[in-house]
Amino acid sequence: DAGVTQSPTHLIKTRGQQVTLRCSPKSGHDTVSWYQQALGQGPQFIFQYYEEEERQRGNFPDRFSGHQFPNYSSELNVNALLLGDSALYLCASSSGAGIEKLFFGSGTQLSVL
Amino acid sequence: DAKTTQPTSMDCAEGRAANLPCNHSTISGNEYVYWYRQIHSQGPQYIIHGLKNNETNEMASLIITEDRKSSTLILPHATLRDTAVYYCIVRALDDKIIFGKGTRLHILP
Numbered sequence: 320d321a322g323v324t325q326s327p328t329h330l331i332k333t334r335g336q337q338v339t340l341r342c343s344p345k346s347g348h349d350t351v352s353w354y355q356q357a358l359g360q361g362p363q364f365i366f367q368y369y370e371e372e373e374r375q376r377g378n379f380p381d382r383f384s385g386h387q388f389p390n391y392s393s394e395l396n397v398n399a400l401l402l403g404d405s406a407l408y409l410c411a412s413s414s415g416a417g418i419e420k421l422f423f424g425s426g427t428q429l430s431v432l
Numbered sequence: 433d434a435k436t437t438q439p440t441s442m443d444c445a446e447g448r449a450a451n452l453p454c455n456h457s458t459i460s461g462n463e464y465v466y467w468y469r470q471i472h473s474q475g476p477q478y479i480i481h482g483l484k485n486n487e488t489n490e491m492a493s494l495i496i497t498e499d500r501k502s503s504t505l506i507l508p509h510a511t512l513r514d515t516a517v518y519y520c521i522v523r524a525l526d527d528k529i530i531f532g533k534g535t536r537l538h539i540l541p
Binding site: 323352354360361362363364367375377409411420421422423424425426 | 468473474475476477478481517519527528529530531532533534
């Protein structure tokens with residue numbers, strides 16, 4: 320049983336570009352959450368998707384957007400990249416609401432030059 | 433903002449019990465205490481959670497004080513592979529999981 324898979328593992332972009340990160344949830348999970356982790360910091364919540372809708376959102380600008388597909392996979396899009404967007408982007412999946420445990424992927428390391 | 437306070441770092445000798453404290457003095461009655469850990473270059477991993485009773489699983493034990501204002505995660509026999517950052521989180525059932533800075537646990541050989 321595959322866990323949470325993310326692609327790509329590493330990515331280098333330049334300022335002003337746009338990037339799309341992808342996530343496939345663990346089998347049986349229908350909820351996907353995205354986190355940004357800067358070096359030396361804890362993961363920061365970006366948003367959560369359930370039933371193809373954004374259910375909750377953290378304190379991130381509109382440059383950060385997402386999408387969830389009918390097969391529960393998800394994409395994170397970041398427009399107009401800034402140097403400060405350089406971070407590890409983590410995807411986590413869970414099963415519905417309630418006392419869910421998050422299962423994390425290994426992340427995508429984004430470097431903005 | 434994170435609702436918990438944890439020490440920045442701790443050391444523990446291999447084979448001994450590692451006791452990681454967490455303060456959550458503003459916890460609400462419907463909020464659970466969760467623990468995750470993050471080993472270098474990996475995503476966080478769920479360890480355990482509880483509401484008010486002590487909990488134990490194959491990874492660890494969670495001791496919550498009677499007033500629920502603090503808790504302790506116990507790794508009974510620490511190994512080098514337990515070296516990681518440990519995050520204590522409080523959340524209600526349908527709320528997002530917010531990570532703080534965690535405790536960096538070093539297991540010493």
